[in-house]
Amino acid sequence: MVFNSPLCPRLRTIALALSLSLSACQASPPSSTTTPPPKPPRTIATLLPLTGPLAPQGASMEATARLAVDRINQCDGVRGRQLELRVADSRGEPSQIAATMTEWAAIEGLLGVVEANARAGSQATAAIAVQQQILQLSASTPSPQDTAAARTGQFQDFWFRLVPRNALQGSALAQVAQKRGFKTVSLLAVQTDQGRELAQAFIDTFTAQGGILTPKGQPSFYDPDTLRWDAPVTEAFASQPEAVVLLADANTGRSLLQALADQGLLGQVPLLVTDAVTAEDLLELGAKTPQGQSRMAGSLGLVPPTPGPGFQQFAALYRQAYDREPQLDDAQVWDGVTLLALAAQRRNSTLGGEIKTQVVPVASPPGIEVLDICQAIALGGEDQELDYQGASSALDFNGWGEVGQTYGVWQMTESGASGIVDTVTVPE
Numbered sequence: 001m002v003f004n005s006p007l008c009p010r011l012r013t014i015a016l017a018l019s020l021s022l023s024a025c026q027a028s029p030p031s032s033t034t035t036p037p038p039k040p041p042r043t044i045a046t047l048l049p050l051t052g053p054l055a056p057q058g059a060s061m062e063a064t065a066r067l068a069v070d071r072i073n074q075c076d077g078v079r080g081r082q083l084e085l086r087v088a089d090s091r092g093e094p095s096q097i098a099a100t101m102t103e104w105a106a107i108e109g110l111l112g113v114v115e116a117n118a119r120a121g122s123q124a125t126a127a128i129a130v131q132q133q134i135l136q137l138s139a140s141t142p143s144p145q146d147t148a149a150a151r152t153g154q155f156q157d158f159w160f161r162l163v164p165r166n167a168l169q170g171s172a173l174a175q176v177a178q179k180r181g182f183k184t185v186s187l188l189a190v191q192t193d194q195g196r197e198l199a200q201a202f203i204d205t206f207t208a209q210g211g212i213l214t215p216k217g218q219p220s221f222y223d224p225d226t227l228r229w230d231a232p233v234t235e236a237f238a239s240q241p242e243a244v245v246l247l248a249d250a251n252t253g254r255s256l257l258q259a260l261a262d263q264g265l266l267g268q269v270p271l272l273v274t275d276a277v278t279a280e281d282l283l284e285l286g287a288k289t290p291q292g293q294s295r296m297a298g299s300l301g302l303v304p305p306t307p308g309p310g311f312q313q314f315a316a317l318y319r320q321a322y323d324r325e326p327q328l329d330d331a332q333v334w335d336g337v338t339l340l341a342l343a344a345q346r347r348n349s350t351l352g353g354e355i356k357t358q359v360v361p362v363a364s365p366p367g368i369e370v371l372d373i374c375q376a377i378a379l380g381g382e383d384q385e386l387d388y389q390g391a392s393s394a395l396d397f398n399g400w401g402e403v404g405q406t407y408g409v410w411q412m413t414e415s416g417a418s419g420i421v422d423t424v425t426v427p428e
Contacts, residue, residue: 039081042350044069044340045104046333047097047115047125050089060327061116061139062087067321068337068373075374078111078345090117101125105132111344111355114336116140116329123149129158133352135359137162137339139332144197150400157356157401160339162332162392164405166194168426169274169302170201172407173245175424176300177206177272182243184212185272187219188236188256189247195221198247198274214239224252229259237265245272253277254285261285267295275304279410279418286412293414303408303420307331307391310371314391331391338373339363339395342388345380363388363395398427 046065049058069085077083086107088100097117104110105128112135115125123145129136138146138161147165149155177185185206189199199219207213220232236244248256253276260266266286273282279301286296314334318326343358344350361367362376367385370376376388388395393403404427411421 040109041082041084042078042344043084043086043107043110044337045086045088045107045110045113047088047090047100047113047117048333049091049116050087051091057327057329058089058116060330061333063322064318064326064330064333065114065337067318068334071317071373072337072341072377075377078341078377079348083111083341090115097125098128101128101132101134105134109350110134111350112136112340112352114139114333114340116333126155126159129352130154130156134158135340135343135352135356136160137336139163139336140329144193147197147400147402150402155401158352160359160397160401162335162390162395162403163329164305164393164403164426165197167197167201168405169407170198170203170247171205171426172302172405172424173247173272173274174202174205174209174211175426176302176409176422177211177243177245178209179422179424180243180300182211182272184214184241185243185245186214186236186239186241187245187247188232189219189221190249190252191221191223192249195247195249202245202247214241219247222252222256224249227255227259229256230263233259233263233265237268241269243270243272246277247274248276250276254281257281257285270298270300271296273299273301275302275407277301279412282412283416283418294412294416296412296416297414299412300421301410303410305393305405305407308335308393308395309389310335310391313371335388335390335392335395338376338388338390341373342376342380342386345377346382346384346386348382360397362386363390363397396427 046062048061049055050062065085069083073082090097104113114137116139125136126149136159140163150159187199187202189195203213215235220236222229222232246256257277282296282299283294286294288294311331314331315326339359342362343355346358346362347354349355365387367387368379369387369389370379371389376386380386396404406423406425408420409422409424410418412418
């Protein structure tokens with residue numbers, strides 16, 4: 001039977017609507033799972049000389065910091081959180097440095113600051129760092145005042161220095177003198193804060209093992225601002241020591257040798273020199289015997305420290321990113337950023353007072369030795385000790401936050417040749 005009533009179209013419409021409604025009711029409910037929002041980032045800050053005479057060096061250090069942060073972020077960041085980099089220009093001025101540190105204290109998630117302020121030293125930031133509980137790692141601050149403050153506890157372990165202090169060369173030369181059997185030496189040092197620090201380090205190490213310093217147990221100092229050094233030079237040689245230790249700086253090393261040559265003193269006794277004086281300088285300026293042999297035979301000197309175990313890997317990444325070679329102190333900045341990330345990861349904290357306790361455990365034996373940042377991030381955790389081998393050094397810290405150093409020792413022969421004959425390690 002066929003219904004042709006006018007009501008039929010309306011009934012069919014109602015039936016269709018009911019059918020669609022039932023289908024909708026039977027459909028699967030929408031998924032309640034959503035992608036969680038990203039975790040807030042962690043921050044590492046750098047305070048570098050980006051203007052003024054050190055600007056080229058500062059720009060390279062900034063590029064290094066960005067490279068390290070990018071590398072860590074490629075490896076899933078710190079506990080799954082990305083890092084961001086804050087950069088500021090120190091201008092080499094203590095007032096600017098202090099103002100910036102005060103501003104950064106308010107940054108949420110700040111892991112620490114990598115700074116390089118050789119002119120101002122770390123003390124410009126240390127008081128604020130301690131007050132605000134900010135961990136600071138220094139990439140180029142060879143200030144004797146920083147060492148003294150750290151040793152007396154003023155920095156409260158919120159400060160680590162990645163550049164060996166200059167005084168280590170004084171201790172290293174004292175070890176060289178003892179190994180070579182010199183019992184009585186005189187000391188000729190540049191009259192600066194660093195020169196005095198070098199001299200005191202030499203005296204402390206040398207006399208502790210029974211060595212004698214002439215004349216009268218005191219070093220002779222020469223003024224770097226004048227080239228008239230007759231009196232201190234004569235004094236250093238007059239007491240007839242077994243050797244003369246020259247603690248020169250880079251600006252006066254060759255000039256000091258020339259002054260000795262002018263007085264006919266080169267070749268009288270062996271010299272022990274810092275890396276401010278090269279074997280080539282001694283060979284060129286030193287006297288020779290009638291047979292053409294060098295009178296500087298037996299003189300010894302220190303070779304500038306070699307980079308750390310991780311340097312080649314860092315340098316390859318730097319060249320790939322920037323198509324140039326890394327500059328002075330870049331390796332220290334790389335290590336500074338890495339240490340902050342590893343320490344924060346191990347403690348799972350952004351509190352400087354907690355992160356500071358983890359810097360040594362992530363870079364010391366008997367932890368697992370690692371060179372690569374990504375490998376270190378993957379292995380790092382609360383229960384895992386690491387021995388991160390840095391690009392700048394092996395990063396073996398002493399009790400007040402400074403690294404030690406190993407130096408090569410060269411010796412001059414009668415033929416004028418020089419080669420590495422020994423190494424000395426100076427743990428801080």
